[in-house]
């Protein structure tokens with residue numbers, strides 16, 4: 604799974620006490636947070652000084668996770684984060700594969716002199732790192748962290764905190780085991796995490812059953828009033844502008860998951876969520892089946908991700924973004940035209 608020489612080199616590196624920073628991507632999700640916290644709980648046991656850094660605020664439904672209270676947020680604490688980066692002997696990038704995924708933190712990471720490692724499952728990694736633990740066909744970076752600890756030969760270091768972190772990473776990145784989880788290995792790992800004491804029902808509730816009333820009503824509004832179904836294109840779009848967010852007292856994380864709902868319509872193979880954020884339109888893409896969201900996001904919307912889930916952005920107005928999106932999708936009408944079937 605990983606390059607053997609890389610594993611040996613990193614094992615040697617970790618045999619000496621290091622100052623390690625773990626870095627999550629911007630707009631942190633459960634995978635980048637869970638994988639970073641899992642690594643932190645592991646690396647601390649080896650005697651390293653470890654800090655987990657995140658570019659901006661993370662959703663409150665992850666703040667029950669052990670260690671989340673110590674995450675250092677660049678947007679709120681830039682000086683301290685810069686100092687940690689300057690002093691680090693090892694910089695571990697978690698769940699992203701190019702530095703621009705960390706927003707304003709990117710230049711400080713680029714300047715950091717520590718050894719740069721990446722552990723990630725996205726397509727097309729950049730060449731900014733010293734060591735790569737990059738496996739594309741994996742459910743999540745959380746799963747890769749487990750495999751990393753296994754490759755080092757340290758599974759005996761797994762404990763409940765690591766297990767909770769990695770379970771949350773895997774659960775959230777597979778939409779509760781509904782996509783990107785077709786390998787038996789994922790379930791063997793999950794079984795081990797449960798044996799270590801993870802309560803899957805509880806984790807599910809802590810992450811998914813902790814909505815505010817406003818968040819649930821924003822979901823209802825999105826589906827009832829802000830959904831366009833482009834039947835001919837087998838695609839659907841939800842577009843939320845600043846007023847929609849304001850009216851439902853938007854909090855970080857409130858739009859998470861909304862993009863998945865249009866895919867439950869039969870024959871809708873692509874769903875796009877447009878969200879007006881500051882001066883940009885954030886774009887989230889989800890597909891079912893063969894349609895490649897990564898290519899769409901990379902080629903047209905300054906983004907990327909996976910085949911079935913990607914993100915990007917547009918600097919046009921909401922109205923023009925919608926027009927542009929429809930025009931772009933028209934060029935993909937053949938790729939979007941298929942039926943999901945059981946063969």
Ligand code: 5GP
Pocket residue numbers: 628630632698704886887888905906907908909912913914915916
């Ligand atoms: P989401 O729609 O949940 O924000 O992101 C879906 C997937 O695409 C995630 O795996 C995320 O890491 C990736 N992604 C989201 N936004 C971007 C982006 O702007 N650039 C790239 N390269 N990947 C993104």
Ligand code: MN
Pocket residue numbers: 634635698724743744776
């Ligand atoms: Mn991920």
